[in-house]
Amino acid sequence: xxxxxDPLLLIASLxxxxxxxxxxxxxxxxxxxxxxxxxxxxxMMIVGAIAGFAAAVESGSPLVGFVGAxxxxxxxxxxxxxxxxxxxxxxVATGLALTLFGIGFSALIGQGYAGRRPPxxxxxxxxxxxDIPVLGPVLLRHDPVVYVSILIVAAxxxxxKYTRAGLVLRAVGESHDAAHALGYKVVRLRVLAIAxxxxxxxLGGAYLSLVRVPQWTEGMTAGAGWIALAIVxxxxxxxxxxxxxxxxxxxxxxxxxxxxxxxxxxxVQYLSMxxxxxxxxxxxxxxxxxxxxxxxxxxxxxxxFHASS
Amino acid sequence: xxRLERRPTPSRLWTAATPVLAVIATMFAGGLLFxxxxxxxxxxxxxxxxxxxxxxxxxxxxxxxxxxxxxxILIAIGLSLGFKAQxxxxxxxGQYIMGxxxxxxxxxxxxxxxxxxxxxAMVVIGALGGGLWGLIPAVLKLRFGSSxxxxxxxLVYVAQxxxxxxxxxxLKNPEGRGFPGSRNFQQFPAAFNGELIxxxxxxxxxxxxLGSVIAAHVLLSRHILGFHIRVAxxxxxxxxxxxxxxxxxxxxxxGISGALAGLAGLFEVTGPAGxxxxxxxxxxxxxxxxxxxxxxxHPLGILLAGLLMALTYIGGELAxxxxxxxxxxxxxxxxxxxxxxxxxxxxxxxxxRLARRARA
Numbered sequence: 001x002x003x004x005x006d007p008l009l010l011i012a013s014l015x016x017x018x019x020x021x022x023x024x025x026x027x028x029x030x031x032x033x034x035x036x037x038x039x040x041x042x043x044m045m046i047v048g049a050i051a052g053f054a055a056a057v058e059s060g061s062p063l064v065g066f067v068g069a070x071x072x073x074x075x076x077x078x079x080x081x082x083x084x085x086x087x088x089x090x091x092v093a094t095g096l097a098l099t100l101f102g103i104g105f106s107a108l109i110g111q112g113y114a115g116r117r118p119p120x121x122x123x124x125x126x127x128x129x130x131d132i133p134v135l136g137p138v139l140l141r142h143d144p145v146v147y148v149s150i151l152i153v154a155a156x157x158x159x160x161k162y163t164r165a166g167l168v169l170r171a172v173g174e175s176h177d178a179a180h181a182l183g184y185k186v187v188r189l190r191v192l193a194i195a196x197x198x199x200x201x202x203l204g205g206a207y208l209s210l211v212r213v214p215q216w217t218e219g220m221t222a223g224a225g226w227i228a229l230a231i232v233x234x235x236x237x238x239x240x241x242x243x244x245x246x247x248x249x250x251x252x253x254x255x256x257x258x259x260x261x262x263x264x265x266x267x268v269q270y271l272s273m274x275x276x277x278x279x280x281x282x283x284x285x286x287x288x289x290x291x292x293x294x295x296x297x298x299x300x301x302x303x304x305f306h307a308s309s
Numbered sequence: 310x311x312r313l314e315r316r317p318t319p320s321r322l323w324t325a326a327t328p329v330l331a332v333i334a335t336m337f338a339g340g341l342l343f344x345x346x347x348x349x350x351x352x353x354x355x356x357x358x359x360x361x362x363x364x365x366x367x368x369x370x371x372x373x374x375x376x377x378x379x380x381x382i383l384i385a386i387g388l389s390l391g392f393k394a395q396x397x398x399x400x401x402x403g404q405y406i407m408g409x410x411x412x413x414x415x416x417x418x419x420x421x422x423x424x425x426x427x428x429x430a431m432v433v434i435g436a437l438g439g440g441l442w443g444l445i446p447a448v449l450k451l452r453f454g455s456s457x458x459x460x461x462x463x464l465v466y467v468a469q470x471x472x473x474x475x476x477x478x479x480l481k482n483p484e485g486r487g488f489p490g491s492r493n494f495q496q497f498p499a500a501f502n503g504e505l506i507x508x509x510x511x512x513x514x515x516x517x518x519l520g521s522v523i524a525a526h527v528l529l530s531r532h533i534l535g536f537h538i539r540v541a542x543x544x545x546x547x548x549x550x551x552x553x554x555x556x557x558x559x560x561x562x563x564g565i566s567g568a569l570a571g572l573a574g575l576f577e578v579t580g581p582a583g584x585x586x587x588x589x590x591x592x593x594x595x596x597x598x599x600x601x602x603x604x605x606x607h608p609l610g611i612l613l614a615g616l617l618m619a620l621t622y623i624g625g626e627l628a629x630x631x632x633x634x635x636x637x638x639x640x641x642x643x644x645x646x647x648x649x650x651x652x653x654x655x656x657x658x659x660x661x662r663l664a665r666r667a668r669a
Contacts, residue, residue, distance in 0.1 A: 039458065079648065082652075083648065083651055083652055087651070087652050087654075087655040088313065088655060088658070088659065089651040089652065089654055089655070090651070092397055092458070093602060093647075093651055094648075094651050096399060096598055096647075097599075097644060097647035097648050097651060098644075100595060100596075100598070100599065100640070100643065100644040100647065101641060101644025101645060101647070101648060102644070103640065103644075104637050104638075104639070104640025104641035104642070104643065104644050105637075105640075105641040105644065106637075107635070107636075107637030107640065107641075108346075108635055108637040108638050108640075108641050110637075111635050111637070218637070222466070223462070223463070223465075223466050226459060226462050226463065227463075229459060230459045230463070233456065233459070267474055267477075267478060269470040269471070269473045269474035269477070270470070270474065272470050273466065273467045273470035273471070276463045276464075276466040276467050276470075277463075277467060279459075279463050280449070280455075280459075280460050280463050280464070280467075283449075283455045283456065283459055283460060284449050284453045284455045284460075285453075286455075287453050287454040287455040287456070288453040288454065288455075306313065306315060
């Protein structure tokens with residue numbers, strides 16, 4: 001029964017299952033590194049999912065869909081940016097508002113799109129490379145977005161670690177007052193970071209509706225945005241660990257789906273709750289090591305910045 | 310270039326005025342949204358805010374106001390205590406489900422008993438179920454330092470799957486011909502939470518909601534615990550020096566808000582909903598977050614905000630019937646309300662200075 005699960009296929013589908021969460025989490029990592037806690041990931045993801053779906057269906061091109069999703073996610077995140085950075089609202093409350101609004105708004109736009117099929121996203125062809133045993137089917141037979149998501153992780157890592165702008169961004173996240181005193185534009189930088197996070201979350205949502213499922217249903221993100229937030233904590237705000245975390249959760253999701261399909265004698269509902277339970281367990285384990293958790297969290301995370309002069 | 314100047318203390322005038330401004334702004338923005346959907350904006354707004362109270366079908370929809378406002382107020386009162394102390398319980402939806410499940414399971418275990426003690430016992434166990442579910446994030450936060458925001462939210466999804474498992478398995482009606490869902494409490498008088506005064510929508514859950522408003526008001530204005538909650542939120546350092554235990558406060562806030570959400574779930578499942586079913590969870594736990602903020606985390610404010618939000622629910626349903634407005638529109642509308650509220654809040658915490666200061 002369990003033997004019917006093919007490990008190669010499992011790993012290959014794991015990469016697909018992880019990509020939405022990976023995209024959303026790497027975006028949120030940049031936002032949090034800039035000292036902003038945006039709890040609206042779920043809302044931006046689901047708006048990205050429907051915006052990307054609608055754009056792809058109407059234009060017939062998945063590329064247009066993904067671009068549209070990134071723009072929609074960024075546009076929605078700008079509401080958050082204006083509220084928290086200009087009007088100095090509470091970030092937790094504003095993020096929640098973004099999620100609640102996003103879920104309703106996406107259902108509203110999504111009305112004529114239920115049951116329709118999006119244009120297929122083509123898989124990249126690596127020619128003979130895709131036929132290498134083991135490696136080929138696992139790594140080299142995916143659609144471009146899977147590779148783009150990994151490239152984004154690499155780019156974020158290089159940006160944060162090796163560029164001057166990345167250093168400034170981290171400085172803003174650690175101490176906005178000091179960064180402000182040095183003449184850096186705290187608000188401008190944070191708005192840009194928030195928009196980047198929104199675009200990534202939008203992409204992640206579109207990957208769900210265009211590739212992973214591929215269909216539009218109301219509330220289809222089902223907590224993926226919240227899991228992405230948890231992964232950022234799990235990763236201790238480090239880009240490559242976000243990748244590891246996302247693939248771990250993708251693995252759990254795929255495994256429980258496979259167990260369901262294999263007909264294991266556990267009620268479906270208990271298998272379906274596994275990703276959420278494991279998220280909690282992992283969060284607890286990571287947070288238990290308080291010293292390390294405290295070291296890595298950006299010091300100004302979630303605090304309102306108001307330049308008094 | 311306008312400049313913001315922090316007020317020493319939030320303006321009381323603006324704190325009271327911003328919800329009103331936010332509602333007005335939402336009506337305008339919502340009107341634009343409805344116009345974009347091809348509906349007459351004036352008629353849509355009138356259908357949502359006016360017709361449920363004074364329109365043609367008002368005699369049907371007025372009792373619904375209390376039915377919908379009851380759980381919203383009950384949950385929001387609990388949440389507001391936590392939010393005041395900066396304890397963010399956003400998993401009320403899960404606590405609502407677990408309270409309903411625990412209470413309903415107790416009742417169904419004694420089917421078809423007729424003891425007058427059955428319903429009170431269900432109420433107590435419903436509150437316990439929600440309270441214990443709410444204490445999970447508290448314990449994990451205190452013991453391991455994990456974020457209560459993420460844990461409480463994750464537990465919503467866990468609870469939803471448990472609900473589904475119960476509707477299909479443990480609590481399934483043995484005489485239900487295989488359909489998912491529990492026995493209907495309407496056919497179980499000892500456990501049924503019916504209308505107390507016919508035609509008003511008043512049931513025990515509404516009574517509990519009103520009671521919680523009064524209790525929260527007394528707690529916050531007269532009791533040392535309420536004072537600690539306020540201090541912990543407004544000046545955490547001062548609170549620690551004053552000997553307020555953050556551990557105790559976190560547990561109390563999450564426990565109380567969980568218990569109240571559990572109560573709301575129990576009253577809902579035994580009354581208006583009637584049975585445990587897969588579509589029992591209707592998002593009250595999330596809408597209550599908006600109610601708590603719209604009510605300025607103040608008990609009386611929450612009472613008014615709960616009634617207003619209930620009105621948008623009923624008006625939304627009415628607009629669905631008469632104007633063919635999609636049901637999701639009202640959700641987007643409620644989210645917008647919270648945006649505007651948070652935006653206008655800048656006025657209560659800051660003064661806006663238009664002129665440049667003389668000295669550079």
